[in-house]
Amino acid sequence: MTTVDAAVVPVPAQRNAGKERTRSAGYTALGILFLAVMLFPVYWMVNASLQPSGNTLTASFFPLNPSFDGYARAIAEQGPNLVTSLIVSLGTVVFSLLVAAPAAYALAQFRFRWVNIALLAILISQMIPGIVIANALYAAYNDLGLLNSIPGLILADATHAIPFVILIMRAFMIGIPTSIVEAARVDGAGLVRAFVSIVLPISRNSLITAGLFAFLFSWSDFLFALTLTTTDEVRPVTLGIYQYLGTQVSNWSAVMATAVLSSLPAIALLILAQKYVAAGATGGAVK
Amino acid sequence: MTQTELTTTAAASAAEAPPPVRARRRFSRENVTRLLFVAPAALYLVLFFGYPVVKNITMSLQDYTTKTFFTGEAPWVGFANYQAVLSSNLFWPSMTNTALFTIGSIAGQFIIGLALACFFKRRFPLSNFLRSMLLLPWLLPLIVSSATWRSILEQDSGILNQFLGTFGIEPVPWLTSPAVALIAVVLVNIWVGIPFNVTILYGGLQDIPDELYEAGALDGATGWKAFRHITLPNLKPVISVVLVLGVVYTIKVLDIILGLTNGGPANATQTLSIRSYQESFINFEFGVGAAFSNILILISLVFAVIYLRANRRAVDE
Incomplete structure (x- = not known):
């Protein structure tokens, strides 16, 4: 308790405030403990990725002698797959927003x-199991020559994103006052112009939220990577990790390094764009 | 026609040369443009959700195998694929596993999620920050979580068994023993689902007016009593939405199980969606795989109907 507080707060209230403060400090400590337990696997992933011995799992609790061999190997083996994932995810964002925003x-x-x-x-479309879509798309893509192609993956990954983007952007756009658009219409703007030059700029925040989630959905996609690619030409990193896991895992530090690299978008978004992530987390589900 | 529409069309006709009133009603450029706003999304939904559902139904009635991709022939076989499914010795185990996996995951996610949501409702320094950091497990690619948990659950050198070992507990063969593999998979899925439950339930708790608790406190309802008589009844609509949505999402889980156990050991973690995947993409029996996924759709559909009802109630109240 600081002296400034003591001067301002009358004595009985001061005692209460002190109690209140210890109490909330206790809550904060408890909250940190809960978070630490929940995020322990994430810590362990980072820790394991920095362990020098690749072959066994014997890891010390702290990476005291961090080794970046795992990362070197991950980038050498999974680098192209990370790039594929990035291209597919960005493509999904653009495609989903183009289709869903209007x-x-x-x-x-x-x-x-x-x-x-x-x-x-x-x-209802959000509830359809992905394996149903994969079953049908495999046959269709086979005929259309879309297997093992980036456009094929973008179109398929957009099934994760488009229903979500429509619902979350609609929830926002329902609050745009009609008068704003009408004013532009009176000035001679067509529907499309009014949409592009007025509605979209106003909806900037919901566009960002929707875009971020479209990116994460596509980046995390495993099912379509697994079923709609058959060669290693076009191979998202999620499938790369799965193949590492396929047989006996021979090099855990490389697997974990790839896992860390694949987690970077989620971690970065959670730290840099917390506001948008929170909006998406609540908006998509119940509205 | 509503008020706004009238004004919009009025504004539009003020801008363009007014066409005859009648023709404008349905096929005016304005209305066509309006439809063009939804056309791409409608087309996409039909092609990537509607078509697969229909295609799965037809596929399940055909002998659809690798050969089909070369010859283009998929003879109709009636309900033979469904017979194959029902008589396969993996059908009932996978049904049971799907049920156990779903119920276990949902129960764990919900109880821990509700407890954490109630905890974070008390405002304390950093509460918002800590709560949003809690979202991380939900945002990570599922296959990343699977890989991480596989290293944690490894029998000989995984950290969990090392930790349990300090209490004198023998190493548990989490992912290699048919007796515990399903439990391990459920535990991981609980971890994945907690953030979603916390977020939605926290939102629901925020909507309960403080006055209710204040009035309750006057009547002596605090702590556990307040939770039972104020929190739970008011949260009911949100709870039903979370639970039903949880079922719909959990029943189709594939990534986590494939990453952790691949349906093994000794088929101990086979579920309907794993069966569907393996029949189609490992055995190349697309007809049988489609039959499995249609059963999955049917179950999801039942819960979808329950969800829509629950959701309507949530909106009404």
């Missing part, structure tokens, strides 16, 4: 009679 706006503002049916269809 639809979200239309469902929020155009008052179609069938809006509720459309929303129901989108909700």
Whole structure:
């Protein structure tokens, strides 16, 4: 307790405030403990990636002599796969936003009679198991020559993103006052112009949230990587990790280094874009 | 026609030369443009969700194998694939495993999630920061979590068995013994699902007005009593949404099980979605795989209906 506080706060209240403060410090300590338990696996992943001996799992609790051999090997073996994942994920973001943003706006503002049916269809589409989609797409992609291709993966990965993006952007766009758009329409802007030059800039935050999640969904995709690629030409990093795990794991530090590299987008977003992540986490599910 | 639509069209016709009123109603450029806003998304949903569902139904009635990809022939076989599914000795074990995996995961995620949500509802320094950091396990690629947990659960040198060893517990063959593999997979899936449960339940707790607790406190309802008589009843709609959504998401889990055990050891972690994947993409029996996934869809559909009802109640209240 500082002297400044003591001067300002009357005596009885001061005692209470002191109690209150120890109490909330206790909560903070407990909260940190819970978080530490929950995030221990993430720590362990980082720790294991820095262990010098590659072949066994005998790891010390702290990486006191960090070795970057695992990372060297991960980048040598999985570097191209990381690039593939990056291209596919960025492609999914662009494609999903292009397709979903106008639809979200239309469902929020155009008052179609069938809006509720459309929303129901989108909700249900989110519930369709990925393996159902993979089963059918494998046959279709085989005929269309889309197996082992980046566009094929982008189109498939967008199934994770598009329903989510529509729902979350619509939830935001429903709050845009019609008068703003109408004012532009009076000035002679068409629907498309009004959308591009007014609605999209206003919706910047929800676009960022939607884009970040589209990226994470696609980056995390494993099912379509597993089923829609058959050669190592186009191979997302999630599949690379799975293949490391396939037989007896011979080099844990390389596996864990790849895992750490694959976690970087999620970690970076959580730290740098916390606001948007929080918005996406609550917005997509219940609305 | 609603008020806004009237004004919008009025604004539009002020800008363009007004076409005859009648023609404008349905096929005006304006209305066509409106439809074009949704057309790409509608087309995408039909091609990437509608088509697969239909294709799975037809596939499940065909003899659809590797040969089909060369000859283009997939003879109709009626319900033979479903017969193959039902008579396969992996069907009932995989049904049971799906049920145990789903129930175990949901129960664990929900109870721990609710406890943490209640904990974080008390405002204390750093509470918001700590709560958002808790989201990390949910944002990581599932295959990354699987890989990490595999190293933690490794029998001989994994950190978990080392830790248990300090209490004199013999090393547990987490992923290599058929008796415990399913439990291990459920534990990992609980870890993955906790953040989602905390987030949604925390949101629900925030919506319960403080006055209720204040009034309750006057009547002597504090602590556990307040939780039972104020928190739970008011949270009910959100709880039902979380639970049903949890089932729909858990029932189709594939990444975690494939990464941890591949359905093994000795088929101890086979679930419906693993069966579907392995029939289609390991055995190249797409017809049988489709039959498995149709059973999966059917179960999801039941819960989807429950979800929509629960959600409607949540919105109403």
